Amino acid sequence: MQTKSLISITDFTKEEYLKIMRLAADFEENPNQNLLQGKVIATLFFEPSTRTRLSFETAINRLGGKIIGFSDSSSSSVSKGETLHDTIKMVSNYADLIIMRHPMEGSARYASEVSNVPVINAGDGANQHPSQTLLDMYSIMKTQGRLDNINLFLVGDLKYGRTVHSLLMAMLQFDNPIFNFIAPAELAMPNEYKLLLASKGIKYYEHDEFTDIINAADIIYMTRVQKERFIDPVEYEKVKNIYILRNEMLKGTKENMRILHPLPRINEIHTDVDDNPKAYYFTQAKNGVYARMAIIAHLLNLK
Amino acid sequence: MEKQLQVSAIKDGTVIDHIPTKALFKVIKILQLEECSQMITFGNNLDSKAMKSKAIIKIANRFFADEEVNKIALVAPNAKLNTIRDYEVIEKRVVKTPKEIFGIVSCFNPKCITNVENIKTRFEVLSKKPITMKCFHCEKITNENEMTYL
Numbered sequence: 001m002q003t004k005s006l007i008s009i010t011d012f013t014k015e016e017y018l019k020i021m022r023l024a025a026d027f028e029e030n031p032n033q034n035l036l037q038g039k040v041i042a043t044l045f046f047e048p049s050t051r052t053r054l055s056f057e058t059a060i061n062r063l064g065g066k067i068i069g070f071s072d073s074s075s076s077s078v079s080k081g082e083t084l085h086d087t088i089k090m091v092s093n094y095a096d097l098i099i100m101r102h103p104m105e106g107s108a109r110y111a112s113e114v115s116n117v118p119v120i121n122a123g124d125g126a127n128q129h130p131s132q133t134l135l136d137m138y139s140i141m142k143t144q145g146r147l148d149n150i151n152l153f154l155v156g157d158l159k160y161g162r163t164v165h166s167l168l169m170a171m172l173q174f175d176n177p178i179f180n181f182i183a184p185a186e187l188a189m190p191n192e193y194k195l196l197l198a199s200k201g202i203k204y205y206e207h208d209e210f211t212d213i214i215n216a217a218d219i220i221y222m223t224r225v226q227k228e229r230f231i232d233p234v235e236y237e238k239v240k241n242i243y244i245l246r247n248e249m250l251k252g253t254k255e256n257m258r259i260l261h262p263l264p265r266i267n268e269i270h271t272d273v274d275d276n277p278k279a280y281y282f283t284q285a286k287n288g289v290y291a292r293m294a295i296i297a298h299l300l301n302l303k
Numbered sequence: 304m305e306k307q308l309q310v311s312a313i314k315d316g317t318v319i320d321h322i323p324t325k326a327l328f329k330v331i332k333i334l335q336l337e338e339c340s341q342m343i344t345f346g347n348n349l350d351s352k353a354m355k356s357k358a359i360i361k362i363a364n365r366f367f368a369d370e371e372v373n374k375i376a377l378v379a380p381n382a383k384l385n386t387i388r389d390y391e392v393i394e395k396r397v398v399k400t401p402k403e404i405f406g407i408v409s410c411f412n413p414k415c416i417t418n419v420e421n422i423k424t425r426f427e428v429l430s431k432k433p434i435t436m437k438c439f440h441c442e443k444i445t446n447e448n449e450m451t452y453l
Contacts, residue, residue: 008442083420083421084416084419084420085420085421102416103414104414104415104416104419104441105412105414105415105416105440105441105442105443106410106415106416106417106438106439106440106441106442107416107440109416109439109440109441110416110417110420110422110440124416124441125414125441126414127441127442127443128442192444
């Protein structure tokens with residue numbers, strides 16, 4: 001059956017991104033709209049993710065929908081050995097929309113092939129988490145008033161971090177993005193993305209530590225440098241303190257600059273940054289509810 | 304020196320030539336020739352000017368559509384197909400690497416759902432020489448040297 005799902009960020013066009021931005025702003029202004037009245041939404045979390053699940057469930061509640069589902073697979077028939085295929089087939093008979101998180105990569109794409117109703121990927125292993133990217137974009141839009149001409153600094157784990165790859169892919173749809181990558185050599189932005197940027201004539205710069213160049217940033221997008229990503233623990237020890245953002249480093253940064261982080265934060269943003277008006281990561285999480293309301297409304301053609 | 308056919312001729316059918324020697328049994332498997340009831344002869348480690356050593360398969364009374372035969376492009380990218388009618392070659396074709404590959408190979412990513420559930424794999428071919436393919440499901444790229452045949 002032809003239904004529109006959101007599995008990868010590239011499933012949406014630029015027009016759809018802009019529509020999500022408009023709808024999210026509308027929902028932020030009027031957060032309680034009964035668009036999902038009489039509809040049942042399934043949230044299937046085959047692995048726990050409290051933050052993402054609560055954000056989606058808040059979005060559904062604000063839209064007046066009912067929720068069925070589970071928050072980890074031990075409380076579902078998956079623990080009895082049911083296949084993903086069968087779980088999705090069954091649930092798609094019950095619900096109007098499926099929101100799922102699953103540890104296996106490609107699971108959400110497969111679910112969208114099996115399901116009769118739209119599927120939103122709320123994370124499939126290390127692969128995709130497109131609603132995170134849309135809330136990141138909404139946060140950029142809100143704080144900068146535009147998605148064109150953004151000087152974006154991506155910091156931390158740029159090799160494995162799915163959020164930075166998806167954000168990069170989405171921002172390519174807009175005019176004149178400038179990318180600055182700050183990462184240790186072990187976690188540098190993969191070549192495939194650099195080649196893609198080069199092929200489109202888009203500027204990018206690589207740095208292995210924070211420098212005064214962050215004064216040019218519109219957005220600093222922080223991610224966590226995880227110890228388990230390093231083959232040699234000595235290498236981790238060498239770099240672990242280089243990628244920590246501290247309040248004193250923000251002195252010369254632009255007035256409009258905002259710091260984003262997909263959260264959870266460990267220590268990569270020092271707590272002394274939290275009171276700086278340029279710290280935006282908690283508001284960013286709040287924006288996630290409006291962005292998710294917008295995604296749901298769009299996929300179900302409610303707006 | 305007397306010239307002689309190393310694998311006997313067929314009256315009607317298909318000859319698949321210039322198969323790499325190591326790929327012979329993979330080609331047989333991909334084309335599901337185990338299930339073919341027609342006469343099949345094959346030779347391996349035959350002398351070849353172009354390849355030094357090659358394999359050949361002759362299948363009587365069996366003809367292949369392009370999309371069927373293009374499946375072997377992953378293992379025998381330089382294979383040539385001769386269609387035989389009444390002992391004469393009436394058509395010569397070369398194998399073309401398809402844009403999408405269904406089944407045949409598994410995704411190299413151990414965390415891909417296709418390696419857990421009973422799902423037919425699907426890949427978009429990104430480059431042909433060497434072959435790199437993007438998994439439709441997990442979006443990871445499998446390279447030629449990482450391919451495992453199903």
